[in-house]
Amino acid sequence: MNNLAHILDRVNTRTLLIGIALVLLALNAGRFCVDFYWNQQAALESRTAMLAQYQLSVRKLAALKTRVEALAKQKEEMDAYLFNGRSVEEVSSNMQIALQKQLTDAGLVLETLRPSSLADKEPGKTLGQIAVNVRLTGSLNGFTRFLANLYKSDKLFQLDSFTLKPSRNSGLTIFLEMKGFYKLV
Secondary structure, three states: HHHHHHHHOOOOOOHHHHHHHHHHHHHHHHHHHHHHHHHHHHHHHHHHHHHHHHHHHHHHHHHHHHHHHHHHHHHHHHOOOOEOOOOOOHHHHHHHHHHHHHHHHOOOEEEEEEEEEEOOOOOOOOOEEEEEEEEEEEHHHHHHHHHHHHOOOOOOOOOEEEEEEEEOEEEEEEEEEEEEEEEEE
8 A cells, every 4th residue: 555655745735636647548538439339330231121121122023014914904804894984873874775785685574674873972983883773574484595695794793683573474574683883074
């Protein structure tokens, strides 16, 4: 202890404090450099990960383009099966005409044909469906011919239900509930 006290007496207190301050300053500078190095390493790893993700996305881009082209072609093909018109009323009229033609081609007698729009009232919506209730008379062969023609048709209909009732004078009375799908242009 005496040696330590003797050394401290020889060295000026001011010089000792300056030395301690320089050591602390050097330690802080070292800590700052180490923190800077680790921050740069983290930024480099982040950029490397982003570059790898970008390269993966670029590799998938060609497959995505072909998928988009296939979906666009599929959309065009599907749009060909939908009724087109400027308004729901126009589409409904076109749908009635198409159904009447198919019914008469099958040899069935139309009694009533009542379309009712199931369109949503959302602005800008272009796709929808129209429910159609049909009452007709005819034979079972005519009805099967109508169903065959309906499903061979180039327009999309969905037959929800049908009821067949025997009739005294005309063979069968047939009730149909169906939907037709449309796209507004």
